[in-house]
Amino acid sequence: MTVLELTQLTHWTMINSGPLEAPIEGVYVGDLLSYVMGNAKPQQAWVTMQTHQNVIAIASLKEFSVLILIDGNSMDEEALQSARDNDISILASPLPAYETIQKLVQLGL
Amino acid sequence: MMIKTYDLEANDFTAAGSISSDIKKIAKSYGMSVEMIRRVAVACYEAEINMIIHSHGGQIQLNVDEEWFTIVFRDTGPGIEDLELAMQPGWTTASVDAQSMGFGAGMGLPNIKKNVDTFELLSSPKGTLLRIGFRQKGESV
Numbered sequence A: 001m002t003v004l005e006l007t008q009l010t011h012w013t014m015i016n017s018g019p020l021e022a023p024i025e026g027v028y029v030g031d032l033l034s035y036v037m038g039n040a041k042p043q044q045a046w047v048t049m050q051t052h053q054n055v056i057a058i059a060s061l062k063e064f065s066v067l068i069l070i071d072g073n074s075m076d077e078e079a080l081q082s083a084r085d086n087d088i089s090i091l092a093s094p095l096p097a098y099e100t101i102q103k104l105v106q107l108g109l
Numbered sequence B: 001m002m003i004k005t006y007d008l009e010a011n012d013f014t015a016a017g018s019i020s021s022d023i024k025k026i027a028k029s030y031g032m033s034v035e036m037i038r039r040v041a042v043a044c045y046e047a048e049i050n051m052i053i054h055s056h057g058g059q060i061q062l063n064v065d066e067e068w069f070t071i072v073f074r075d076t077g078p079g080i081e082d083l084e085l086a087m088q089p090g091w092t093t094a095s096v097d098a099q100s101m102g103f104g105a106g107m108g109l110p111n112i113k114k115n116v117d118t119f120e121l122l123s124s125p126k127g128t129l130l131r132i133g134f135r136q137k138g139e140s141v
């Protein structure tokens, strides 16, 4: 599944668009940044409740295909600017963590 | 032989990761394997963040020669009291604020060690020096 396909299937708001044809190779869920750094894989979708600017640096360094915020969270302007600079796709799920992940599982991720 | 030096300020969360990104780009430009570039990125990020949240700031120096890609992280204190403890997974002195942002899982130094070919950590109250190396040739480590 590509980032574009996920966006169309979920109807979640894309608050920044990076490479839309990027393939999503699985999902990593985590809010502790060193666990994400140490365990997540490139091209995954990263689901997190962290919304600060450093999240973008991690998404870029780890080469995630898309960042998924939960609970209707958004990001402040500095973080969004950094997402634009680094070409990181961000989807904002209105659902809590469990339901967000349930949706991803339903879609076969 | 190539040398590049970066200055790093303590507590500058906004810029955190930018030096690691630059080093990652340089690693790419040297034609490193994808797998090694990823290890460089993880180790550098953790070391950069440690300088930002735990130290008074300092310098990061990248040295590249034909065989080695070496990065030295040198700060001006306050140092690590017990190196053995610091290396233990889960051990942290990060502030509650830093922890609420997801830093301070106590996995940074273990993550670094796991991803490098050489690892050297020295510390005193005057500062901490972390030297990590990646072997560019015969990358089978």
Ligand SMILES: Nc1ncnc2c1ncn2[C@@H]1O[C@H](COP(=O)(O)OP(=O)(O)O)[C@@H](O)[C@H]1O
Pocket: A034, B046, B050, B051, B054, B055, B075, B077, B078, B079, B080, B086, B087, B091, B092, B093, B094, B103, B104, B105, B106, B107, B108, B109, B110, B128
């Ligand atoms: N550059 C540094 N200066 C001072 N203390 C450090 C430095 N790097 C690491 N430490 C100490 O080592 C501990 C463990 O580091 P680390 O494994 O990266 O976990 P974390 O950063 O999540 O606390 C830190 O909590 C801190 O006490």
Ligand SMILES: [Mg+2]
Pocket: B046, B049, B050, B104, B106, B107, B108, B109
């Ligand atoms: Mg750390």
